[in-house]
Amino acid sequence: xxxxxxxxxxxxxxxxxxxxxxxxxxxxxxxxxxxxxxxxxxxxxxxxxxxxxxxxxxxxxxxxxxxxxxxxxxxxxxxxxxxxxxxxxxxxxxxxxxxxxxxxxxxxxxxxxxxxxxxxxxxxxxxxxxxxxxxxxxxxxxxxxxxxxxxxxxxxxxxxxxxxxxxxxxx
Amino acid sequence: xxxxxxxxxxxxxxxxxxxxxxxxxxxxxxxxxxxxxxxxxxxxxxxxxxxxxxxxxxxxxxxxxxxxxxxxxxxxxxxxxxxxxxxxxxxxxxxxxxxxxxxxxxxxxxxxxxxxxxxxxxxxxxxxxxxxxxxxxxxxxxxxxxxxxxxxxxxxxxxxxxxxxxxxxxxxxxxxxxxxxxxxxxxxxxxxxxxxxxxxxxxxxxxxxxxxxxxxxxxxxxxxxxxxxxxxxxxxxxxxxxxxxxxxxxxxxxxxxxxxxxxxxxxxxxxxxxxxxxxxxxxxxxxxxxxxxxxxxxxxxxxxxxxxxxxxxxxxxxxxxxxxxxxxxxxxxxxxxxxxxxxxxxxxxxxxxxxxxxxxxxxxxxxxxxxxxxxxxxxxxxxxxxxxxxxxxxxxxxxxxxxxxxxxxxxxxxxxxxxxxxxxxxxxxxxxxxxxxxxxxxxxxxxxxxxxxxxxxxxxxxxxxxxxxxxxxxxxxxxxxxxxxxxxxxxxx
Numbered sequence: 001x002x003x004x005x006x007x008x009x010x011x012x013x014x015x016x017x018x019x020x021x022x023x024x025x026x027x028x029x030x031x032x033x034x035x036x037x038x039x040x041x042x043x044x045x046x047x048x049x050x051x052x053x054x055x056x057x058x059x060x061x062x063x064x065x066x067x068x069x070x071x072x073x074x075x076x077x078x079x080x081x082x083x084x085x086x087x088x089x090x091x092x093x094x095x096x097x098x099x100x101x102x103x104x105x106x107x108x109x110x111x112x113x114x115x116x117x118x119x120x121x122x123x124x125x126x127x128x129x130x131x132x133x134x135x136x137x138x139x140x141x142x143x144x145x146x147x148x149x150x151x152x153x154x155x156x157x158x159x160x161x162x163x164x165x166x167x168x169x170x171x
Numbered sequence: 172x173x174x175x176x177x178x179x180x181x182x183x184x185x186x187x188x189x190x191x192x193x194x195x196x197x198x199x200x201x202x203x204x205x206x207x208x209x210x211x212x213x214x215x216x217x218x219x220x221x222x223x224x225x226x227x228x229x230x231x232x233x234x235x236x237x238x239x240x241x242x243x244x245x246x247x248x249x250x251x252x253x254x255x256x257x258x259x260x261x262x263x264x265x266x267x268x269x270x271x272x273x274x275x276x277x278x279x280x281x282x283x284x285x286x287x288x289x290x291x292x293x294x295x296x297x298x299x300x301x302x303x304x305x306x307x308x309x310x311x312x313x314x315x316x317x318x319x320x321x322x323x324x325x326x327x328x329x330x331x332x333x334x335x336x337x338x339x340x341x342x343x344x345x346x347x348x349x350x351x352x353x354x355x356x357x358x359x360x361x362x363x364x365x366x367x368x369x370x371x372x373x374x375x376x377x378x379x380x381x382x383x384x385x386x387x388x389x390x391x392x393x394x395x396x397x398x399x400x401x402x403x404x405x406x407x408x409x410x411x412x413x414x415x416x417x418x419x420x421x422x423x424x425x426x427x428x429x430x431x432x433x434x435x436x437x438x439x440x441x442x443x444x445x446x447x448x449x450x451x452x453x454x455x456x457x458x459x460x461x462x463x464x465x466x467x468x469x470x471x472x473x474x475x476x477x478x479x480x481x482x483x484x485x486x487x488x489x490x491x492x493x494x495x496x497x498x499x500x501x502x503x504x505x506x507x508x509x510x511x512x513x514x515x516x517x518x519x520x521x522x523x524x525x526x527x528x529x530x531x532x533x534x535x536x537x538x539x540x541x542x543x544x545x546x547x548x549x550x551x552x553x554x555x556x557x558x559x560x561x562x563x564x565x566x567x568x569x570x571x572x573x574x575x576x577x578x579x580x581x582x583x584x585x586x587x588x589x590x591x592x593x594x595x596x597x598x599x600x601x602x603x604x605x606x607x608x609x610x611x612x613x614x615x616x617x618x619x620x621x622x623x624x625x626x627x628x629x630x631x632x633x634x635x636x637x638x639x640x641x642x643x644x645x646x647x648x649x650x651x652x653x654x655x656x657x658x659x660x661x662x663x664x
Contacts, residue, residue, distance in 0.1 A: 139604040
């Protein structure tokens with residue numbers, strides 16, 4: 001009997017904590033945001049792309065222009081997004097409102113395009129960017145902020161609700 | 172339920188009841204409402220019925236037994252108990268209210284009044300005219316069960332119970348509507364469904380004060396969705412019992428409305444509308460591929476036309492590889508007007524197809540294919556590329572399993588086309604962003620509409636994108652807050 005292969009349905013599930021779920025949300029959000037950033041750049045909606053931020057600022061190798069550079073920059077954005085998700089988790093997870101996510105996205109855009117922009121030598125300053133670029137990237141960051149913010153807030157409130165319901169059921 | 176009715180009790184004298192029936196229900200005016208008077212053990216009893224709604228054979232059996240009481244029994248003091256004992260049927264209840272008796276008679280049950288007694292017996296011998304379960308038009312599967320819900324609420328609840336024989340499946344019956352008094356059955360599984368959800372649904376149903384629910388489930392949906400102009404459906408409809416049973420087991424609440432074969436599934440998300448029973452009837456891999464193709468088709472039906480319009484207006488946006496996109500020659504009519512006219516044409520076709528009787532359908536198909544397609548291009552009204560993209564988007568709308576979602580997507584697409592035409596790139600990006608934000612903000616009974624995408628839930632999204640094989644899907648989707656999470660037993664340690 002012990003030698004029989006366990007059926008798939010008999011394998012145990014591991015419980016996943018709220019923090020790790022939020023970090024996964026951050027990573028996936030970063031991947032999606034990076035992917036759409038590349039798409040926006042490909043269709044000339046925006047003059048800047050994740051590649052130009054992350055790779056071209058420091059390296060000028062030729063492999064950056066190929067698929068490898070694209071995939072690598074998307075993965076890097078995913079990793080950076082872990083940090084932004086963690087910040088949101090620590091500061092704002094209790095606020096259960098859609099506007100918070102939108103505001104978070106706008107603040108991130110501001111930080112990236114205005115405050116830390118001097119670090120990247122090949123990104124033009126804000127005033128020199130075309131209107132299309134500004135609008136497209138703002139929209140992308142709003143959606144990214146909503147994705148991360150709303151997911152984490154909703155997850156937190158949902159977990160609290162379930163804990164309360166479980167407690168009531170047991171008492 | 173109305174609060175203004177005065178509850179009139181049943182009179183002891185049987186003639187006073189008859190007078191009430193004459194005044195209120197038109198005893199001598201309507202031909203199908205009548206009564207049969209019998210004398211049993213020296214007491215008068217009257218049996219009220221409505222022809223056509225009750226089962227004649229069963230009523231005859233009951234009357235035969237009642238008449239036989241005269242031969243078998245002699246105790247004239249215990250007439251009600253004897254009569255109750257002799258009513259040959261499984262569902263017999265007592266009532267002391269005349270209003271309730273009238274309601275029940277008009278629903279097809281029969282009521283037996285006894286002279287000198289203040290209560291009456293209600294016997295449920297309903298037999299509604301209707302069709303037998305057939306496969307629904309809009310939800311075909313290549314392989315699988317082919318029965319569908321009918322207009323009869325009793326048959327529908329029976330079809331559901333057949334698939335879930337659990338002791339904890341509850342079917343609560345409510346009546347809504349002053350004049351129509353439509354039966355609504357609230358179905359849920361007691362130890363899976365969240366209590367708050369059931370309470371919310373019941374409270375909303377009880378608060379409905381309306382004359383009649385003749386357009387059944389659609390009218391009911393509007394009470395749940397709220398009075399605003401929303402393009403998207405916040406409930407899911409189905410006509411298949413297996414789909415309804417699956418949702419019940421996930422923890423949703425199902426509302427069955429009498430006289431309608433579509434049942435309402437609450438709460439629902441966007442992704443529920445793009446799933447179809449067909450995917451579960453094939454192997455997991457095939458099901459996954461079908462599902463992903465379907466999602467692609469739906470995305471195309473919303474975004475393809477505005478995107479193409481954007482590239483036509485601003486060819487500089489196209490990278491070098493895709494420069495073939497865009498009409499080769501400029502027609503005399505601006506592209507936007509062509510697109511809107513073509514969309515309108517497809518709407519006309521759809522409405523015509525619904526109203527055309529079947530014998531004329533082939534000739535109409537010919538007109539559509541030949542006229543609209545080829546001749547419109549030759550005349551110069553449309554460019555060939557317009558027809559191509561409009562057709563792809565139209566097919567995308569029909570691929571959507573939920574008809575209501577398809578129509579909603581079409582409205583959104585038209586709005587996006589107008590925004591792109593007026594404001595070009597800025598219009599498209601802001602329009603698309605506002606659209607996604609709007610969908611995030613929609614809630615169906617406290618359930619976010621775009622769950623599990625935003626708010627993100629890894630397991631939920633994986634189950635949507637990949638048709639997870641049944642032995643692997645151990646937990647129910649968490650969005651309906653099921654009390655009992657595990658579908659399959661945990662392993663023995």
